[in-house]
Amino acid sequence: MSPPIAARNIHESIDVITRSLNAVAAPIYVKGQDHRWLFANVACCQLLNSSLEQLVGCLDQDVPALVDAGTLGAQDEGFFQSGETPDPQPITIATASGRHQVTCSRTRLETASGPILINTLQVVGELAQVRQTNYELRQQLEERNGALEKLIEFEATLKRITDRVRDSLDEKQILQTAVQEITEALNVRGSNTSLYDLEQGTSTIYYEFTTLPSDRGRVSQMEAFPEVYHQLLEGQYLQFCSIAPNPVRGLVSMLACSIFDDRGVLGDLWLINDKDHGFSEYEIRLVQQVANQCAIAIRQARLYQESQSQVRELEQVNNLKDDFLSTVSHELRTPVTSMRVALQLLGVTLSQELGMEQELTSPDAQQSRIARYYRILKEECEREISLINDLLDLQRLDVGNHDLALQTIQLDEWLPALVNSFQERATSRQQQLEIVLNDNLSVIRSDLSSLDRIWAELLNNACKYTPPGGQITLSVLPGQEDMAKFDLINTGVEIPQDELPRIFDKFYRVPSADPWKQGGTGLGLALVQKLVQHIGGVINVESGNNQTCFTIELPLSLEK
Numbered sequence: 001m002s003p004p005i006a007a008r009n010i011h012e013s014i015d016v017i018t019r020s021l022n023a024v025a026a027p028i029y030v031k032g033q034d035h036r037w038l039f040a041n042v043a044c045c046q047l048l049n050s051s052l053e054q055l056v057g058c059l060d061q062d063v064p065a066l067v068d069a070g071t072l073g074a075q076d077e078g079f080f081q082s083g084e085t086p087d088p089q090p091i092t093i094a095t096a097s098g099r100h101q102v103t104c105s106r107t108r109l110e111t112a113s114g115p116i117l118i119n120t121l122q123v124v125g126e127l128a129q130v131r132q133t134n135y136e137l138r139q140q141l142e143e144r145n146g147a148l149e150k151l152i153e154f155e156a157t158l159k160r161i162t163d164r165v166r167d168s169l170d171e172k173q174i175l176q177t178a179v180q181e182i183t184e185a186l187n188v189r190g191s192n193t194s195l196y197d198l199e200q201g202t203s204t205i206y207y208e209f210t211t212l213p214s215d216r217g218r219v220s221q222m223e224a225f226p227e228v229y230h231q232l233l234e235g236q237y238l239q240f241c242s243i244a245p246n247p248v249r250g251l252v253s254m255l256a257c258s259i260f261d262d263r264g265v266l267g268d269l270w271l272i273n274d275k276d277h278g279f280s281e282y283e284i285r286l287v288q289q290v291a292n293q294c295a296i297a298i299r300q301a302r303l304y305q306e307s308q309s310q311v312r313e314l315e316q317v318n319n320l321k322d323d324f325l326s327t328v329s330h331e332l333r334t335p336v337t338s339m340r341v342a343l344q345l346l347g348v349t350l351s352q353e354l355g356m357e358q359e360l361t362s363p364d365a366q367q368s369r370i371a372r373y374y375r376i377l378k379e380e381c382e383r384e385i386s387l388i389n390d391l392l393d394l395q396r397l398d399v400g401n402h403d404l405a406l407q408t409i410q411l412d413e414w415l416p417a418l419v420n421s422f423q424e425r426a427t428s429r430q431q432q433l434e435i436v437l438n439d440n441l442s443v444i445r446s447d448l449s450s451l452d453r454i455w456a457e458l459l460n461n462a463c464k465y466t467p468p469g470g471q472i473t474l475s476v477l478p479g480q481e482d483m484a485k486f487d488l489i490n491t492g493v494e495i496p497q498d499e500l501p502r503i504f505d506k507f508y509r510v511p512s513a514d515p516w517k518q519g520g521t522g523l524g525l526a527l528v529q530k531l532v533q534h535i536g537g538v539i540n541v542e543s544g545n546n547q548t549c550f551t552i553e554l555p556l557s558l559e560k
């Protein structure tokens, strides 16, 4: 005989639930509203030490293991009625394996044949164990979080102190910052730092930050405290507390770290706190790291100081050189000018009294020895005079003692005339020399004698360093606002990139770059640069692609 429809429906629903509930590890049973058990999953059968067949159809009191069947039934009933368990007491289960306390969590399910209850049992012992494990895990997590927070705080403090310490190139500021920051970060009573004189075997306290009486300036003989300095000189730290009270500080605890790097020990950093304070691993590590940073910063500061004093020395030497050159130039100027006058007179005598006028102007090969010697004397004298004048001009520009005579200059008249004076020389060397003017830029207001000198030097250089067949072009271009731009390009020659920054130095000449063997002193561009600055302009040079370009930008109107 087949079961009635209602019972069949329940069993179909239970079948579906069964398959899924057997896969759950927790003990679960299912009952109908009449409190008859419809199903118990494998874990529940194991817990109650009964088979499914024994349990299905039972009322609570029929389940042998349920000591508290009445309480369980009452809770289940309460849940059927209100969806809650009014008195959620643990239920006792007794089997051959022992007594267990279980708590229940219930779910109500509506089926076609009425509500059913799905009750999940949780053994209280297990629950407590889970709770205990959870608690331990939480504690571990909190401990780890605490450690992590401490680490983050450590890194932040260290970074802050490091940034401040490394910010400076002044040894005093480095060490003063270090003691202040470390005292504040660790909230100790004070700290100080000493520098060692290893030759004298002394340690002197130079900087401190403390609420205690000052120790600044105190010098200790290291050999008098071997128990301290032996370790510090080895780059180690030590901490201790006083046994007998110090007359000034009383009883305190102290931590000392040496300031050292791979090149040796420079000094030490001391922290002082209350007598019962033990410095933690964290504090020691922080102080050690700060001491390391101090060592790096001190080395840098000392290197910087050394290079600064070298720079000062070089500047002094340079000034001495300039003074010497200027004195020599002054001293030479008078005799050389006298020589020039004497040579002019000699020239007059040679041409008028000895009848050598024609010979003096004829080509080299046809000249007599007297005429040749005379020509050499004259040329060398002129070179000497121009060298002396260049040096004196440079000196005047250096001390700002060079007058400006402003005037309006008509570019399309002045520049072609200037360029033309080099035309003959360029042609004789098979160089193309041309000027490109700009219609929109016809006048500038500036100092003509400076401009004449600048362009004479630059055009002279262009002719001097351009090989035969090369092109020399001077172009006038509108520059940035209120500026005029001049480009002088000569082809066929490049200045090596590493020489470019030096060509404006006094007496600097690019080695073996003089195709016409004209020689020079290396003062030309130094003078040009000074003159350009003097009239408010800038000069730049670029070289590459088989050409060299000097660019000068000048104010359209220079006012004094």
Ligand code: ATP
Pocket (backbone or CB within 6 Å): 461, 462, 465, 466, 490, 493, 494, 495, 503, 508, 509, 510, 511, 513, 519, 520, 521, 522, 523, 524, 525, 526, 548
């Ligand atoms: P002087 O004092 O007689 O002018 P100099 O011409 O050698 O001597 P600078 O005018 O200062 O000295 O030039 C420095 C160096 O720059 C030159 O020796 C030369 O090698 C390089 N130089 C200057 N102008 C040019 C140029 N237009 N093209 C290529 N090289 C140049």
Ligand code: MG
Pocket (backbone or CB within 6 Å): 457, 460, 461, 520, 523, 524, 525
């Ligand atoms: Mg020159």
